[in-house]
Amino acid sequence: MFHTLDIIGTxxxxxxxxxxxxxxxxxxxGILIIAFVTAIGGGTLRDLxxxxxxxxxxxxxxxxxxxxxxxxxxxxxxxxxxxxxxxLLLFDTIGIGLYTVVGVEKGISAGLNPIICIALGTxxxxxxxxxxxxxxxxxxxxxxxxxxATACILGGLCYFLIQNLPIDNNVVFIIAGSVxxxxxxxAVKFKITLPTIYKD
Amino acid sequence: MFHTLDIIGTxxxxxxxxxxxxxxxxxxxGILIIAFVTAIGGGTLRDLxxxxxxxxxxxxxxxxxxxxxxxxxxxxxxxxxxxxxxxLLLFDTIGIGLYTVVGVEKGISAGLNPIICIALGTxxxxxxxxxxxxxxxxxxxxxxxxxxATACILGGLCYFLIQNLPIDNNVVFIIAGSVxxxxxxxAVKFKITLPTIYKD
Amino acid sequence: MFHTLDIIGTxxxxxxxxxxxxxxxxxxxGILIIAFVTAIGGGTLRDLxxxxxxxxxxxxxxxxxxxxxxxxxxxxxxxxxxxxxxxLLLFDTIGIGLYTVVGVEKGISAGLNPIICIALGTxxxxxxxxxxxxxxxxxxxxxxxxxxATACILGGLCYFLIQNLPIDNNVVFIIAGSVxxxxxxxAVKFKITLPTIYKD
Numbered sequence: 001m002f003h004t005l006d007i008i009g010t011x012x013x014x015x016x017x018x019x020x021x022x023x024x025x026x027x028x029x030g031i032l033i034i035a036f037v038t039a040i041g042g043g044t045l046r047d048l049x050x051x052x053x054x055x056x057x058x059x060x061x062x063x064x065x066x067x068x069x070x071x072x073x074x075x076x077x078x079x080x081x082x083x084x085x086x087x088l089l090l091f092d093t094i095g096i097g098l099y100t101v102v103g104v105e106k107g108i109s110a111g112l113n114p115i116i117c118i119a120l121g122t123x124x125x126x127x128x129x130x131x132x133x134x135x136x137x138x139x140x141x142x143x144x145x146x147x148x149a150t151a152c153i154l155g156g157l158c159y160f161l162i163q164n165l166p167i168d169n170n171v172v173f174i175i176a177g178s179v180x181x182x183x184x185x186x187a188v189k190f191k192i193t194l195p196t197i198y199k200d
Numbered sequence: 201m202f203h204t205l206d207i208i209g210t211x212x213x214x215x216x217x218x219x220x221x222x223x224x225x226x227x228x229x230g231i232l233i234i235a236f237v238t239a240i241g242g243g244t245l246r247d248l249x250x251x252x253x254x255x256x257x258x259x260x261x262x263x264x265x266x267x268x269x270x271x272x273x274x275x276x277x278x279x280x281x282x283x284x285x286x287x288l289l290l291f292d293t294i295g296i297g298l299y300t301v302v303g304v305e306k307g308i309s310a311g312l313n314p315i316i317c318i319a320l321g322t323x324x325x326x327x328x329x330x331x332x333x334x335x336x337x338x339x340x341x342x343x344x345x346x347x348x349a350t351a352c353i354l355g356g357l358c359y360f361l362i363q364n365l366p367i368d369n370n371v372v373f374i375i376a377g378s379v380x381x382x383x384x385x386x387a388v389k390f391k392i393t394l395p396t397i398y399k400d
Numbered sequence: 401m402f403h404t405l406d407i408i409g410t411x412x413x414x415x416x417x418x419x420x421x422x423x424x425x426x427x428x429x430g431i432l433i434i435a436f437v438t439a440i441g442g443g444t445l446r447d448l449x450x451x452x453x454x455x456x457x458x459x460x461x462x463x464x465x466x467x468x469x470x471x472x473x474x475x476x477x478x479x480x481x482x483x484x485x486x487x488l489l490l491f492d493t494i495g496i497g498l499y500t501v502v503g504v505e506k507g508i509s510a511g512l513n514p515i516i517c518i519a520l521g522t523x524x525x526x527x528x529x530x531x532x533x534x535x536x537x538x539x540x541x542x543x544x545x546x547x548x549a550t551a552c553i554l555g556g557l558c559y560f561l562i563q564n565l566p567i568d569n570n571v572v573f574i575i576a577g578s579v580x581x582x583x584x585x586x587a588v589k590f591k592i593t594l595p596t597i598y599k600d
Binding site: 027028029033044048051053054055057058059061064134135137 | 448449450451510512513515516519520534539540549550593594595
């Protein structure tokens with residue numbers, strides 16, 4: 001199940017990359033690169049920071065094949081995708097939910113402090129979107145009004161709060177991931193934002 | 201003493217990140233990220249390049265706590281910070297002075313050529329500010345008119361010139377760091393800039 | 401011969417960095433940094449991704465000396481360089497041709513899948529130019545109309561197609577590199593571009 005959710009997250013991030021790249025009038029190759037970077041950027045930075053090299057997508061071809069297929073399918077069904085924006089938000093949110101928990105668990109395996117593990121989970125979930133936006137000359141998603149990385153941090157905190165309860169590890173995984181997903185969906189639905197400090 | 205100066209540098213960089221992020225109207229989370237990236241960016245790239253992973257801030261929680269506290273305190277005392285701009289330049293300059301020498305010494309420990317050690321020291325000192333500026337859509341600090349990285353290079357050169365003299369290693373550290381600090385402060389005070397090649 | 405071509409590639413990338421930095425009115429130090437980043441950026445990311453640290457340019461001083469000398473000579477002969485734009489395209493193209501094959505071979509040494517090796521070769525060839533353009537606030541070269549990374553991918557594919565033929569490894573290297581070079585030169589000459597998806 002772990003791997004299935006991971007693939008769904010990769011697909012969702014790849015789709016979001018394709019849509020942004022098309023809106024920027026990039027050529028086919030540019031679209032493919034943005035899809036790839038969005039899907040594997042966060043995991044790559046996570047692996048580099050903890051010294052897990054060659055990085056994951058170089059060792060497991062599944063990611064590459066999934067991204068290639070997703071890109072082709074998304075381009076071919078572009079005219080229908082516009083109706084899918086809501087599903088996309090859902091997929092994307094499932095993606096950051098999952099990537100957060102995967103990142104947290106990688107940090108635990110590397111013997112890191114819980115706070116660092118939560119940071120690592122957040123980096124895994126958010127960095128792909130940040131690179132996508134920098135390459136496309138947009139303000140990075142985590143700096144916009146919408147709650148994004150905050151949801152990942154809450155999910156990571158939840159993971160450590162319930163980790164020592166007498167429940168199965170898969171359940172911990174699902175609950176922590178769900179916290180990310182529900183937090184973000186509620187924030188988007190009710191337009192909840194974090195306060196800013198700036199005063200005119 | 202080494203660690204104390206290191207913490208002062210981290211605090212100074214975190215403050216500079218908070219101030220830039222506030223001026224960009226970022227939300228609380230964006231401010232925290234920019235503070236963090238500014239403070240640990242240079243050391244992280246240094247660690248990645250020489251293969252020292254997990255990177256330093258993942259192994260020593262002091263950095264994380266210091267940055268969190270600094271960010272909160274800076275936000276709470278924002279109205280007073282404006283009077284602190286001169287002190288900030290001083291702190292920031294102490295920061296690059298220290299990070300330069302720390303980077304040089306890490307390079308020596310890794311058995312690298314002196315020129316590479318100086319490059320590593322300069323990267324440690326400057327890269328946090330570069331990422332901060334890229335994320336905030338500003339021209340990176342090292343490419344602006346003001347002397348910045350040049351001061352780090354001079355400090356690094358000084359380190360190797362006096363390293364073999366019969367003086368204590370702590371003294372070498374202080375002298376080389378002071379060269380960075382004095383060079384930058386003099387350059388700012390007397391508006392010394394490097395020449396450009398561009399002709400209209 | 402391998403090393404000679406590698407140096408030619410490094411020189412070409414350094415020259416291209418100097419020219420872009422001058423056109424952005426950077427000071428002497430900014431020019432040097434952009435030259436350096438353009439020349440070693442791709443190889444550095446390649447080394448980080450496969451875990452080859454300290455990265456190559458930190459272990460072999462030849463790159464540093466070549467980049468320093470190239471930068472000085474290019475600045476001094478700036479007025480003549482304008483006549484060299486055509487040669488520059490040639491040098492730059494030789495550069496990506498060579499860096500592609502070097503990257504592919506590094507991937508093979510690390511025991512990676514052929515598709516990943518081709519990606520690694522393309523990253524080696526293109527990433528220096530991408531960082532140069534991001535630092536200079538330009539749209540990254542690989543996302544512009546001109547064929548660029550596509551030539552690298554074709555060269556990488558060619559490498560694996562002819563690799564098992566009964567020919568010398570040096571010949572495989574030359575043929576694959578030539579595919580990159582010829583593809584790009586033909587694409588520039590005949591203004592061949594990849595199609596885009598965007599419709600108004």
